[in-house]
Amino acid sequence: MNARAGALAVLLAAGLVPSAARGAGYFAGSRGARAAGRGGAFTAGADDLSAVMFNPARLTELGGKLVIQAGNRFSYNAVDYTRDPTLDWGRVQNGVPPYHEFATVHNQAPWQLLDPLIGAASSLGLRDWTFALAAYAPPGVGREQFPIDGGQRYMMVSREAVIVNYTASAAWRYRDRFGVGVSLQWIHVPRLNYSLVIDGNTLPRQANPVESELDMLATVSGSDPFTFNAILGAWYRPLPFLEIGVSGQVIPTQIQTNSRLSVTPLSSQIDEQVELTRDGQPADDVKLTLPLPLTARAGVRYVHVRGGRPLFDLELNVGYESWSRVKQFTVDGNGLQANLLAQRINVGLIEVDKRWRDTISVHLGGDVIAVPGRLTLRGGVFYETAVANRSHAHVDFVSGSQRGVAAGASFFVRHVEVAIAYEFRQQPAIRVGEGEAKVFQEAPGSRCQGDFMSPDNCHPQYLGQPAPAVNAGTYAAHSHIALLDLLYRF
């Protein structure tokens, strides 16, 4: 066995290892048609503007003095959830809590049509340097909308996240042996909205797992103009046909929005508005904090060359993301109080328990030069481990493991490359039993506090927990993603 065949065998074998993958957390999928078409296996072989994200060191391999790239990602994101039936202890009739079944709810805003990437890279006349500027929306499901009366409403009714990363990158290489690079990122969040239904009940021993007369829609709307982050990358070519790439997002940071909170009673029986005050004065400002993960990606790429021309390549990537940093989403009301029907509810510090875990992803993909200088075909597969434990499964972000398959092609006409890709991403259905569910209804006025064991304040059927669990049920999600990129290489 020669070295080339050995390297290929190792790659193939590694691809068969039943390794896990990563949960996507806030993000899902790949940025750039060429990367997506390879199933995201692009850390060692990145050679377009998406390198600013995959591996900035690879910017030196773009193959032009000036490269301009523009593209968009179109996606259809289906999210389905069926809450498990439960007993409605809030509406006991003749001593018997009705058995309540919930209808399946679907993401009512599945289409995501604007998801751009634009950038340019240039050596600026320097032999071993490349510099790049890019702006892109990180890949993911930007918007979800569910029925306000659906079974998911105590978890979430809607969310909308508009995030744009502005990136300035620089890369340097040492001959054809190795290179290093860095991307400095300005993360701009012009819009981050999140709404869910809360139970405003303040009476002791109350639990309303299905519906409450004091159901209220709580909405946090805000933005975060600036969060800094950075990606470091490197590549190494130990053999002419073998490349290794590593990259990582290395700064522990978080998105913290300046937001406004609104609380609206849903019952038609309540005419009164909820007044939000702080120290007796009207106020509605809150801060929403979403931690960002550290990430690391490593890839190994085999390039098959015959007659001095590459025929195909195969790349295996393994990614790691420290989503365990996301213990909870925090809404800091800083002493805010909600006043309704002579009741005063301390908004205080609301922590939506997430308890995410670190994720690992495996991506395998490659290109085939079908018609040299004219057509390249590519394909890939990937698998990502679940970002959340089953107990904390949620509809706001895909929380289970994901798998997918992708295919793509590039067409070359003189200096222009048109790259297209299709990616199918699926979270296999997962079911969370009510007994194991740990996402509890938000009931900020509840008197059941502390260890949640007080028989005077806590509902007898929910002792030991703050409120009924509301995330039991069956989750499924899938996305159809199409990407189109135009590259111009001078």
Next chain:
Amino acid sequence: MIHKRVCGFVGGLTLALLCAACGDPADPMRPSGVIAEVSENIHTVVTVRWTTAVDTIGYVEFGPTREMTFNTPIETTPAKEHAATLLGLTADTEIFYRVVSWDGGAAGASGVATIRTGDLPVGMPSLTRVGDGHTGFVVVPVLSGGGSAAVLIINASGEIVWYHTDDRKLQFYRARLALDGKSLLYNAANISGEPSEASELVRVPLDGSTSGSSISVPLLAHDFVEHPDGTLAAIAVEERDFQGAPLRGNKIVEVATDGTQRTVWSSWDCFDPAVAPGDDPAMGWTFANALDYDPVADVYYLGMRNFSSIARINRQTRACEWVLGLSAPTFTFAPGAARFLHQHQFHVRGNRILIMDNEGAVGNESRVLEYELDMANKVATQVWSYVATPSVYTFVFGEPIRFDDGGTFVNWSAAGQMDRLDPAGNRVWKLNTGAGFVFGFQTLAGSLYPAAAPPPAGLAVSR
């Protein structure tokens, strides 16, 4: 060694694949082994049994449609083996049912299944209902001219949903759902002619599992009550010598839950036959025929046909606190107030009383009279009366009930008719038996199940 590792890997992989094929592990709280059986003794009663892998409480949803709008009470004791009785079912009807369980943290349910109830036995009365203005159930004995008797539960649609017969050569006059929530009580006695030494208070399980049990209380009369603590109190006949001859009065006999019997009141405690002889010596002296109990005041209300009077009796002192009627009265009637004669049941509500006046009206016509009682001046003022249209006559039994909403239920027993009146006095529901049947005293029930106790808090799991 390598072989062992490979086998271990393959075994683990196989197990993983098998588990994946199975999907999620079964919910331990989910009911399994659900079976339903129609009672052999009562063909309108179904018992559902099921098991759960962990201790749960549960109940059964059921009904004649897929909506399953009825349910059994939720169990109070967590267990792995369960049973529930479906009550209120009509004969020869397909019933949908589903078991629901709760393990303290999660709910589960079986699939929806069906079972068909059986036919009613031969000899049950035909019933005709008009109107929809009544809800709930009527628990009532029926007597027939041929001497056979049965205890029935009739739904608001006028359908028999529970029945019981026995081969005692006695008749049944009053039936009640027992406070244990599992059984029905009735008296088996004889008031026509000589009272029976073999009379009994009978308890029959609602689920039809056995023929029941009985307590011998000799010489029982028309009526009995059950105290909140389960003590039974019944009217019985008591004979004493009066002027050298036996005189047939009455007594109230209490039967404690341990079976101990004691007399808590006698006609002779309040009345002197020399002063109040009654008006029908052929039937006895007082001829008590109706009994109610107020647990708050701890008093009995006793109706005495031959006195045409109703007495409020202090259970502790045996004293008659007041008497309303024609004999030995402590109340006077306000001018213009109608008098009642040979009345049967009545309903005391605060300072008002409704009375089934069997024979006070002119001609063969019975009526319901309502009086307001001025307790300070002991004056009874008639405030309402009701005569059926067309009028009916019941020479025996009969019972009016006033509801919180102002509506009224009237059982014209011997006429084989029951009326439900709205608060304005308009009849909104009427039930008639077929010819040859007579209703005894009735009790009304909104549900055939007891008021639910809260499920045990201990079921909640600690998280």
